[in-house]
Amino acid sequence: MRLCADRSRSLPLALSATLLLCAGGCGEGDQSTYIAPFDGQTDWPVGQPLEVALPNDALPPDYPLDQGLLRVVDLTNGGLVEGDVVHDGRRLRFYPTDGWAPSTDYAWTLSAPVDRNREPHLMIPPGLLGDATFSTTARLELVDAVERDDELCLLLSRAFDDDVLRIYLDGVRGADWSIVEVTVGGVEDVQTKTLHALCAPEAGVETVRFEVGDSAVYQLTPDSGGALSGFRSLHRVVDP
């Protein structure tokens, strides 16, 4: 089973919005818009550029690009990450000059293009604009919780391996979770590594407590009204 996200700045938000539509397969995946890595993703390969997919060809070939459009900050060591933003067809890519450093956290910001009349316009969907974080560390995090057919799915920051997880649904531990491979808009080659979500076996869950080893605890609660759609907000973390 696969979950597909489409038109995604951050995978969790997109997953929330399009889970139902794409659960059976994303037929127009090659025209999806996204930025990879997704918000909160970890274990990002050090040799993989940051990639923005737009709905149409970005600019004429060899047309210069505003380098301030996409900026990356090193959250671990501080400072802007030097690199080049290039465009190729409908994709923009940020190549860090020295590659991504291992075990480092980053944040990227995609800004709206400066309005310049009498030039080709770089059309970036508003949903792609903004900022997000990613990391080359291997730590496992809970990125978001989303709803699919009333079924709760917990999106992880990387592929689930042999990690020790403890998950409590409404205070009860021990449910039989299924591991779901996540793709984005049906584009298989966007992610060089698999992303996983864990989907609960039952519907109608009110609260979730998620523990990763002994290091991280996430307590998820729905919005007022009790719907699990309240989990859509990114990194909704109540005091563990």
Place this chain on the structure above:
Amino acid sequence: MMLLAFLGVASAQDAPWEERIEGDAVEADAPDDFALQGVDVLPMGGRSGLSVGQASVLGGDGGTNAWSVHGRVNAGHASVRVGLPIAAYRTPDQRTAGLGNLTADVLYRDDEAHPEWQVGASVHVPTGRTYTWVNDAEELWSGVGIDALYQRRFGDGPTQGAIRTAIGIHGPANYAPFPEVYAKVDIAGVVDQRISDAVGFVGEGSFSWWDTSPVDLTAMLRVDPVDQLRLRAGLTLPVAAWAGWQPAQVVSGVRETTLRLELHTAH
């Protein structure tokens, strides 16, 4: 070289009203060597000649300068005009320059039955990879296109006018704000008011859609300092762009105007 060749042919041609008529000489006003023309309204009447023009977009949204050369030849009932612009414009990191679209206009007139109107076609062919515009979408932005034209002139004294209507289809390079294909409807009117033998005023208004500047108003002063030479200078006001009515994603406001300088010769 092509333009010069046109001129060579043109100098050997007589304008239609210069046909020699057997019989007594009749005193009459000398025919105007120069055509009645605006910016959108193509030359009507006049002799063959060469034109060199500059259009500079001034203001906060400016920075584009276009220079163009046009050669025009009258041959029988036809008038052929070929032009090529070159543009200097800004990009996010530098200024650059490139060739615009080669334009060929062919107009037919029946000097005996209907000397007041012309029909024809205008064809655009890309010669470079230029991505900017002044007031017309087809002049510089790389692309192909063809328009069918009808022009008609009015008046025969110090005040003359003409209208131009056109409809066409264009296939520009498909980068925003240009669509992949668009149809264009164009209507323009020009008035030429002679002030003295050597000085006149030219005013033009035009509407086009689809266009990067749908409504333009132009005012120019023309001066003929010597025989066979005409200078024109003036401004084009992109009023629709000022109102925010244009396909480009820019806010409304008076941020630009186009300064035009032209030199025309008649042979």
